[in-house]
Amino acid sequence: LKLTESNTTRWYYLKADGSMATGWRKINDKWYYFQPGDGTLLMGTWAKIDNSWYRFETNGVMQTGWYAQDGSYYYLNASGVMQTGWKTDTAGHKYYLDPSNGKMAQGWKQIDSSWYYFTDNGKMVSGWLELNGAYYYLDNGKMIAGKTVSIGGTNYSFGSNGVCTSSVGNVSVTHGGSGSTTSSGASSGSSNAVTATQPGSTSSSNVTPGSTTVSTVEPGAAGNGTTTSTEPGSSTSGGPGGVAQNEGPTQSNGVSTAPGSTTSSPA
Structure with missing residues (x-):
């Protein structure tokens, strides 16, 4: 269901019985999230759900794989969860994703x-x-x-x-x-x-090594900006769960706020 008011478009999903869906919803093999408070679809944003960070495309699809924003890369596993710490791809290459912000x-x-x-x-x-x-x-x-x-x-x-x-x-x-x-x-x-x-x-x-370590920027500090991303949803199955093994960052288009924004949390 699409509603437009004051030049703002919001999407909702009505179940077979006519009631409004909330929470996770799998539609045509893609995962979407409808906010529990008002049922609106999360679109083009980061969201912290059950203590994990997720990224949603501008069409609302939950993203997986590598994602680039403002020159920084993030990795979202097949469950859509932003990963932190060490990651090894299928070719054996090791990457490190900052525990504080996923970069x-x-x-x-x-x-x-x-x-x-x-x-x-x-x-x-x-x-x-x-x-x-x-x-x-x-x-x-x-x-x-x-x-x-x-x-x-x-x-x-x-x-x-x-x-x-x-x-x-x-x-x-x-x-x-x-x-x-x-x-x-x-x-x-x-x-x-x-x-x-x-x-x-x-x-x-x-x-350089041996100098004072520079503090990392907290999630959300960068604000909004033009971003890029991989095509989401290609490796999900059976509900949020599983591990994706994409090799290296790749790009397409999208827009987002950074993790840590209090406005991107579900209602």
Whole structure:
């Protein structure tokens, strides 16, 4: 049922007996949510339902998979729930979604006192990493710093900021940002600071390992903006439940407020 009043359109769903539906509703294999208070369909917004965050398309369909907003990526599982913490896709790539706001990590990220580096598409880097001519080594993702270690039978020394101060031979190197991999015969030993944008920063300032951690923006702080998203609903079945394993962020179109907005909670 569509009602338009004062240039505002609201959608409702009437059951077979004529009563108004509320809560979750599966229609043509897509999931929708009608607010318990007045039965209106949630559209083009985030909503916190039973302590979990969901994202709804402008047509009201519950989204799943990767979702991009204002330059940040989020992941919604097959249940539609926004995920936080570590995520591994079907190809074995690891991603990190900030526990406070669900944003996918990019660049340097300090997690449980260890530094990690994530490419522009969010994949965690392991092994050698090159940034602006400086070399780092990430052991299962964790940056080595302030010690000498044996890697492939060769000893390498690393400063407190993680920069390798030894000559780096012909090794496989991941390059920061794009995450492309090449062989390198270059030497390191540079003491120059290498910068990378810290996810969640309230400005465009850069940080490097060993510097003060920049606080992440709380959900909802960014306000409204033009956003992009993957096509929702493709992997749902049998009601909210299950796990989606989409690989990497992809995009289409949508509009939303950020998680944490008090106006997006169901009535």
